[in-house]
Amino acid sequence: MLSSRLLPARARPPARGLSCVDSFGVCTGGVIAYTVIATTNIYYCNIFFNEVATSNLCSGTTVASRNVRGGTTLHELTHAVADTDDVTYGCAADQRLSDANKYRNADNYNCFTTQVYQNTGC
Known part of the structure; x- marks a missing residue:
């Protein structure tokens, strides 16, 4: 259950860094962003800035395209906390996962919240 996964996060220090500098050389091969679990710091790769703003979901960008900056940020934040x-x-692949894997998979939170935003915020 998700709540049991969140309990340990409360004990972690609230400070978290967000960086546009690839300090660990991970930004290769299509990596958009990454999280260093030990520190919960999130690093954005250059291609992250080619993704569209969440507000673009109201003007034609689809959730299935997964190229939404807000969704990527949430995806990485779920790794951290x-x-x-x-x-x-990918949203289609996410939906086919077992219930247990849906809770574990960072991308499910991205697809779910991005779809909710598109359905209610536009």
């Missing part, structure tokens, strides 16, 4: 994994990517 809820100890999620990257089981699979």
Whole structure:
């Protein structure tokens, strides 16, 4: 259950860094962003800035395209605070996961919240 995964996060220090500098040389091969679990710091790669703003969901960008900056940020944040994994990517693949893997998969939170925003915020 998700709540049991969040309990350990409360004990972590609230300070978290967000950086546009690839300090660990991970930004290769299509990596958009990454989280260093030990520090919960999030690093954005250059291609992150090619993604569209969440507000663009109201003008034609689809959730399935997964190129929304807000969704990527939430995806990485779930790694930092809820100890999620990257089981699979893409909203269609996310929906086919078992219930247990849906809770564990960071991309499910991205797709879910981005779809909710598109359905209610536009």
